[in-house]
Amino acid sequence: MAELRPSGAPGPAAPPAPGPTAPPAFASLFPPGLHAIYGECRRLYPDQPNPLQVTAIVKYWLGGPDPLDYVSMYRNMGSPSANIPEHWHYISFGLSDLYGDSRVHEFTGTDGPSGFGFELTFRLKRETGESAPPTWPAELMQGLARYVFQSENTFCSGDHVSWHSPLDNSESRIQHMLLTEDPQMQPVQTPFGVVTFLQIVGVCTEELHAAQQWNGQGILELLRTVPVAGGPWLITDMRRGETIFEIDPHLQQERVDKGIETDGSNLSGVSAKCAWDDLSQPPEDDEDSRSICIGTQPRRLSGKDTEQIRETLRRGLEINSKPVLPPINPQRQNGLTHDRAPSRKDSLESDSSTAIIPHELIRTRQLESVHLKFNQESGALIPLCLRGRLLHGRHFTYKSITGDMAITFVSTGVEGAFATEEHPYAAHGPWLQILLTEEFVEKMLEDLEDLTSPEEVSLFDSL
Helix, strand or coil, X not given: CEEEEECCCCCCCCCCCCCCCCCHHHHHHCCHHHHHHHHHHHXXXXXXXXXXXXXXXCCHHHCCCCCCCEEEEEEECCEHHHCECCEEXXXXXXXXXXXXXXXXXXXXXCCCEXXXXXXXXXXXXXXXXXXXXXXXXXXXXXXXXXXXXXXXXXXXXXXXXXXXXXXXXXXXXXXXXXXXXXXXCCCEEECCEEEEEEXXXXXCHHHHHHHHHCCHHHHHHHHHHCHHHCCCCCCECCCCCCCHHHHCCHHHHHHHHHHHHHHCCCCCEEEECEEEEECCCCCCCCCCCCCCECCCCCCCCCHHHHHHHHHHHHHCCCCCCCCECCCCCCCCECCECCCCCCCCECCCCCCCCCCCCCCCCCCCEECCCEEEXXXXXXXXXXXXXXXXXXXXXXXXXXXXXXXXXXXXXXXXXXXXCCCCXXXXXXXXXXXXXXXCCHHHHHHHHHHHHCCCCCCCCCCCCCC
């Protein structure tokens, strides 16, 4: 539950929004992390010291369901001469550390990220005659925040979110989201670390698919060039009835298709409904924990194994360098381990790359044959995996959302994989790797072109 009121209105949930010139006595009582973000808001909106604000009635740290303490809503006049329409600007408070007393986030120092390291923003085109901002974007932001808190997966610029429903529960074609840096909000240094601002950008299904097949940043740049689709500040218009490819058909052929052919895809992995079975002969030792057979319950991934799979997804597109999977037995360098708080995970769809935690892993098992299972939506990404990743010498990972299994397809150009040309199917606990040669990928793509909307496709009978 949430309530709407001016941020300066009296009440127990939220104090007034102070500016940089707040009285020292008041500032000392005001949560420092919250004060720092309000200061950036006051820099942009000095004439709106008390914007309307959606606030959680019962705070998350008191057992409430909403992780965001507040969502402030400002009126931005835009710049008609620069094709920037008037709009509502929403800013979240709660993904970063507002309080510094461990009630929500663990304090990890002033030099690193504050909390999850970011807050969300959203820019919604103001309708003619609209005197107050709609509140549905606040609930949308709460939904994304719940995902971050529950999964501990952070967002990065260029990430996409498949929502599969109009963002405002209308009949709109805007049913998915991309994320990018907010064009006005500058990173803020707080006493509890740095906070950046990621803006939600509403997109159509066709634009989401293009971002998956190519990359999110490329589609964001195209949206910036089309005023009615977002313009320079990527303002979401829920009444937009055409995709950028319907507005300008040349964008698909000249920009997206060429980008996919030249760059491939930077989507290195997804959470999906998938599973795999080992069709090989089970080992003689029934207690062998490496065995994953039909009808048996797979071993759960340890936290360390999960970290290595997560690192595989983090690698993404390595520009001008050879794609590398994490080594099986990485060595500690200069005594350093992971450079982020262990309770925080990086985005699964970013191009960031950080050191992984060294650890002992169970033995790898070579398999003779495997059976892969995907639901229709996950299976629809197989052409992307083949054409956008493996043909460019990269890898692609499906991580099961219903269990602890993971499936990684690798090409011969990927270093550090435990699947090899001699043993192309290899299992490491519940993590399966399949190595596909370029010739076989080409053959699979030819076979896929002969299929028409299959409900269930067996692609690996010949493997």
